[in-house]
Amino acid sequence: MSARAIKVTVNGVAYERSVEPRLLLADFLRHTLGLTGTHVGCEHGVCGACTVLVDGDSARSCLMFAVQADGARIETVESLGTIGQMNALQEAFHEHHALQCGFCTPGMLMTATDLMRKYPLASDDEIREGLSGNLCRCTGYEHIVRAVRAAVGRAKDAPS
Amino acid sequence: MKPVAFDYVLAESIDTTVAALAAAGGEAKILAGGQSLVPMLNFRLLRPAILVDINRIPDLAFIDERADHIAIGALTRHYRLETSPIIAEHFPVVAEAMRHVAHLAIRNRGTIGGSLSHADPAAELPMLALLLDATLHVVSPTGPRAIAAWDFFLGPLTVDLAADEMLTRVTIPKLPPVTGWSFVEVARRTGDFALAAVAVTLTLRDGLIGEARIAMTGIDETPKRADEAEALLAGRKLTADLIDAAIAAVRANVNPPTDLHASSDYRRHLIGVLTGRALADAWRRAGGEKP
Numbered sequence: 433m434s435a436r437a438i439k440v441t442v443n444g445v446a447y448e449r450s451v452e453p454r455l456l457l458a459d460f461l462r463h464t465l466g467l468t469g470t471h472v473g474c475e476h477g478v479c480g481a482c483t484v485l486v487d488g489d490s491a492r493s494c495l496m497f498a499v500q501a502d503g504a505r506i507e508t509v510e511s512l513g514t515i516g517q518m519n520a521l522q523e524a525f526h527e528h529h530a531l532q533c534g535f536c537t538p539g540m541l542m543t544a545t546d547l548m549r550k551y552p553l554a555s556d557d558e559i560r561e562g563l564s565g566n567l568c569r570c571t572g573y574e575h576i577v578r579a580v581r582a583a584v585g586r587a588k589d590a591p592s
Numbered sequence: 593m594k595p596v597a598f599d600y601v602l603a604e605s606i607d608t609t610v611a612a613l614a615a616a617g618g619e620a621k622i623l624a625g626g627q628s629l630v631p632m633l634n635f636r637l638l639r640p641a642i643l644v645d646i647n648r649i650p651d652l653a654f655i656d657e658r659a660d661h662i663a664i665g666a667l668t669r670h671y672r673l674e675t676s677p678i679i680a681e682h683f684p685v686v687a688e689a690m691r692h693v694a695h696l697a698i699r700n701r702g703t704i705g706g707s708l709s710h711a712d713p714a715a716e717l718p719m720l721a722l723l724l725d726a727t728l729h730v731v732s733p734t735g736p737r738a739i740a741a742w743d744f745f746l747g748p749l750t751v752d753l754a755a756d757e758m759l760t761r762v763t764i765p766k767l768p769p770v771t772g773w774s775f776v777e778v779a780r781r782t783g784d785f786a787l788a789a790v791a792v793t794l795t796l797r798d799g800l801i802g803e804a805r806i807a808m809t810g811i812d813e814t815p816k817r818a819d820e821a822e823a824l825l826a827g828r829k830l831t832a833d834l835i836d837a838a839i840a841a842v843r844a845n846v847n848p849p850t851d852l853h854a855s856s857d858y859r860r861h862l863i864g865v866l867t868g869r870a871l872a873d874a875w876r877r878a879g880g881e882k883p
Contacts, residue, residue: 434599436600452597453597453598453599453600453643454594454595454596454597454598456594456595456634459594475593475594475634476593476630476631476634476635477627477630477631477698480695480697483697489671489700489701490696490697490700491697491700491701492627492697492698492701494630494634495626495627495630495631495698495701496626496630496701497600497626497630499600499645500623500626500645500647543695543696543697546696546697546700547696550671550696560782561782561783562695562696564695564781564782564783565694565695565696565697565698565783566695
């Protein structure tokens with residue numbers, strides 16, 4: 433149960449910390465590093481709120497131990513932009529009212545970031561399918577889909 | 593909602609993994625993608641004394657084409673199966689099914705070895721292993737062993753793996769030419785575990801079904817092949833009547849569970865509907881005449 437030393441790069445900053453093996457990556461980011469942008473919802477991989485990028489790929493940070501991230505490059509919602517200078521996806525969320533309480537937003541943004549890199553998101557169905565692993569308890573899904581559609585640079589689906 | 597404390601072993605090789613498992617005398621678990629294991633740890637449904645992390649073992653994630661089969665390393669992630677050109681060419685049914693496996697963030701981490709060893713009775717990969725007559729290769733401190741997928745799944749979350757054994761590789765024989773395929777699933781939400789799913793391959797010979805394979809999940813304690821329906825189909829041309837007969841045979845031979853999401857009767861009905869659709873799809877893809 434002894435603590436282990438790890439080195440991780442989070443949002444471009446290198447950290448060296450000693451962690452207990454059972455410490456979840458989500459708790460490491462929030463409690464050890466103080467990066468509270470990553471939210472913790474269900475803690476069993478269902479809600480998607482804690483989604484971050486690990487070496488460029490989205491992952492649920494409640495389903496990884498910090499010790500496993502040794503040597504990894506982590507990106508959290510804090511990497512996307514600042515209040516004064518949001519990135520294009522954040523701008524689209526702002527523009528389309530894609531957040532209400534904001535709890536799910538970090539996970540939505542990090543998930544959408546990976547989805548946009550890996551899939552064409554050529555239809556609203558594909559966007560909905562991609563976001564289906566992220567829960568919004570305000571149920572503001574329609575606006576989130578609109579924001580991602582805008583970020584992809586696509587017009588609304590024609591009614592079928 | 594936090595795991596109990598455990599000792600963490602970062603494995604360097606398959607040999608050191610099985611040695612650590614054996615030394616722990618049943619108190620250790622392998623940590624691969626962690627997408628099923630870590631929720632169980634967080635809920636404290638599992639309290640292993642030791643976790644053996646295999647994520648850094650070299651050469652454990654691969655998809656290799658051989659003369660008559662495809663070999664897949666146990667640490668191969670779902671996303672790689674979903675996007676592999678080799679899988680798309682030889683087993684398009686797998687590529688199609690992978691889109692139904694959970695969500696991208698989980699497919700990025702989850703592994704084929706983990707899914708097969710975990711053996712959720714509603715998961716897609718165990719049924720695909722059955723469909724494709726896969727062989728599972730495991731290693732223990734006393735040496736390697738090969739198990740037919742047919743013999744591997746014993747019950748819900750229960751497989752033929754001893755506490756000191758590790759699944760290292762899956763081999764899948766290539767399908768004959770003129771094989772049509774289909775994968776159909778109904779889940780309450782995209783990416784959820786299946787209420788029921790059916791995968792089919794139909795290999796045509798002289799315009800008739802030479803070999804039919806039907807695998808099902810969500811309908812019993814383990815995934816199953818529909819032996820009776822497969823036997824009915826062999827040597828015949830697919831017609832509407834034959835589809836109905838296959839559906840009846842499937843419904844008569846499954847024992848679906850009732851749970852919060854669906855009753856046993858509903859699942860039995862559903863498995864028949866999905867079987868009919870999958871057979872018609874596979875027949876069409878194989879180039880058969882319209883049924």
